[in-house]
Amino acid sequence: MLRNKENRIRLLVLLAGIGMCAYGIARGEMLIVLRKAAAICLECCGIG
Amino acid sequence: MAERKRHFPVRKTVQGIWGLAQNGHLAGFLTGTIYAGPLKQFCVPGMNCYACPGALFACPIGAMQASFSARRPKFAFYVLGFLTTVGVLVGRMICGWLCLFGLIQELLYRIPVPKLSIPKKADRILRYLKYVVLVLFVVLFPIILRDEYGVSFPYFCKWLCPVGALEGGIPLVLLDETLRQAAHWLYAWKMLLLALCIAASMVIYRPFCKYICPLGAFYALFQRFSFLQLKVNQARCTHCGSCARACQMQVNPAEHPCSGECIRCGACVRACPHQALCFGMASQAKEARMKEAT
Numbered sequence: 001m002l003r004n005k006e007n008r009i010r011l012l013v014l015l016a017g018i019g020m021c022a023y024g025i026a027r028g029e030m031l032i033v034l035r036k037a038a039a040i041c042l043e044c045c046g047i048g
Numbered sequence: 049m050a051e052r053k054r055h056f057p058v059r060k061t062v063q064g065i066w067g068l069a070q071n072g073h074l075a076g077f078l079t080g081t082i083y084a085g086p087l088k089q090f091c092v093p094g095m096n097c098y099a100c101p102g103a104l105f106a107c108p109i110g111a112m113q114a115s116f117s118a119r120r121p122k123f124a125f126y127v128l129g130f131l132t133t134v135g136v137l138v139g140r141m142i143c144g145w146l147c148l149f150g151l152i153q154e155l156l157y158r159i160p161v162p163k164l165s166i167p168k169k170a171d172r173i174l175r176y177l178k179y180v181v182l183v184l185f186v187v188l189f190p191i192i193l194r195d196e197y198g199v200s201f202p203y204f205c206k207w208l209c210p211v212g213a214l215e216g217g218i219p220l221v222l223l224d225e226t227l228r229q230a231a232h233w234l235y236a237w238k239m240l241l242l243a244l245c246i247a248a249s250m251v252i253y254r255p256f257c258k259y260i261c262p263l264g265a266f267y268a269l270f271q272r273f274s275f276l277q278l279k280v281n282q283a284r285c286t287h288c289g290s291c292a293r294a295c296q297m298q299v300n301p302a303e304h305p306c307s308g309e310c311i312r313c314g315a316c317v318r319a320c321p322h323q324a325l326c327f328g329m330a331s332q333a334k335e336a337r338m339k340e341a342t
Contacts, residue, residue: 010136010273010330017132024126029115030089032122036114037098037106038084040227044099044110044205044212045220046238047230 059145059313060154066094067148069104071215076101080223091127093134094147095263097209099216101223107211109186109263113202117190121200131263135270143257143264144311149211150257156249157296164251171298174259175309181208182262204262206234210245213238253296257311268308277330278305278312284324294319301325 042048070092073083091108098106115124185204194200221227248255292300294315299307301316317325
């Protein structure tokens, strides 16, 4: 019983993760990531 | 012991190959430029700075901050969804097997210098620091702290991340004259942080992963609920403590197999003289525990 409940939670979290990822992609968040990652990140380097 | 020697390079090899694969834009190291192609919109599951000249993919912690610190901040569904999916599947196994900075710290720890043992109480308190870093520097500060134009920064990357200093800061400043001229006190601060991290890694096993890494903190939240679990066969376990002694993250796997500090490197599994530990899917692990309890 407990095992089933835990597995259900796991599955729900997995589906939520996939769903969030898909929703983020659908609303164009990959572009935000690309814009940031495709230019030299001055903060990361310690420049600005 | 022989078993350990046979297995040890496997994880190191995986870490090394993964590290090279995600930093495969080798031309960048010659020209002082970074890869700007379409692969950069995908995140890797471990820490790897996207300012590294070789980086082919995006760092998830940097990408998350990019979403939160945008002029019109967006909840980072894409990155958080990706990390949640990875976290619920394998938990902190990513830290143990697919993190280049983790590998660098492990190699530094092999330098034969006297090792430092952090008192248990201090160690326990310090371990919570990474959760504070995650909440404040990765989520709240990029959302809240903005200048008069509404511009925010990736605060973790800017102030705390030694990975960016090592993978991006050093090669780019060495190769690019303009960046060299622009480097000032912030660069000195990040180099100091990096030097501290390197020095600490020689005497403490993976200090950045234990105390600072926000990505490790995020994955740690899923350890109890991840599909991949460390299985303890209580019928075989004699509580000899071999697994706890083998664990360099100071976890006692026999007592806390789901600990958020376990990076699932497998050292405990190899060290157990009674083969009482193994990795398995969560349902099987639970099943085994329940069978033993009855």
